[in-house]
Amino acid sequence: MVMKDRDTPATRADRLAMVASQIESRGIRDPLVVKAMREVPRHLFVPGDMQKRAHDDTPLPIGWEQTISQPYIVAYMTQALGLHGQETVLEIGCGSGYQAAILSRIAARVYTVERIPQLARKAMATLDELGITNIQVREGDGSLGWEEKSPFDAIMVTASGPRIPAPLSSQLGLHGTLVMPVGSRGQGQRIVRQTRISRETFRTDQLLGVAFVPLIGEYGWRADRKG
Template sequence: MATRRARMVHEVRRNAEEVRRGTGLPALDPRVLEALARVPRHRLVPEAQRAHAYANRPLPIGHGQTISQPYIVALMTDLARPRPGDRVLEIGTGSGYQAAVLAELVERVYSIEIVPPLARRAAADLQALGYTNIELREGDGYYGWPEHAPFDAIVVTAAAASIPPPLIEQLKPGGRMVIPVGGQFHTQMLMLVEKQDDGRVRSRQILPVRFVPLTGAGERR
């Protein structure tokens, strides 16, 4: 698996270079690639998908959900600019893979999953892998996790119709949020949202993506 994982990281690096020519995005932070090289993705997918764990593509994880393509995980992590002392909020735990990658780079990860069986499985798998700096709960991620706010970064792994105001409120001044925005059957754009030191917010489009929709009462309002 280590050989397969190294091959995946090489593909992600090459993928980033190809995208950079079209979008002007900078090269991925080597720390992010090193985190991908450490996280055992095959331990965070259903057993039936383990043979494909290191393919650079999304995989089904049950309950209508997917684990994102490794390149997209790397890109979203890179855009969040994780630092060793950061506290990061993730919306949409899924299999726990994105949370694990973030946990390799920051002090604390708070992750919310709305599908109970996925939340329970991710919690068990992450605990088995020894990730003690991830706190996970079941719930509606639209409203964030105010008890632990503000966050240095927020990573949303499901597409929202618009950027949830509670998440903007919980982002620390100087913080960054990475979120796909758009309908399930319409064009979705990966957005980078930056909160200035004075509280003003600016956002910019990064590239087209396809994610499962953000669900929950907040998103349906």
């Protein structure tokens, strides 16, 4: 799973500085996560006019009123899944494809769903340019999950909903882990981690406070409202 090298000395240096000052200094210690954050060229996942800001400590616009998440939040949510390398992972909210690319450096395979077709196509093109072959991107309502590819060892939702969508919990394998921002629309939310400890039983942990764009769909928020 080697990626094509699309770096310049400057983009590599900026990214390594980002990982040291925003990721490691804030306590992200999982070596697989730190390695992935060092490897994946974040600047290729942001629009051309944003590339100078690609390593800033902030989310950035990627078009269609959506964002690529702050680097620290990407690392934090990835670490919260506790991946080891053999997993099948589902991501909901592909956006730029950056989070999927990070997951693809750690897990065996990644499935990712995006509701905005233009973003899904752009993400596919970027992942293709990097020669990443263990990610499948699908357009559609990810609040329904991806039944045919389930069960998943891990699920990450990168848009916020009022609650964890029931189809996602049911597509989580035994001992699988899901992370998702849950809370009010357009305000602060909290990352919730759900672990399946038996067929019928889940453990829930409340993690970091965050602010994410809404999950729009059957098991998320309605499309006909902004914010």
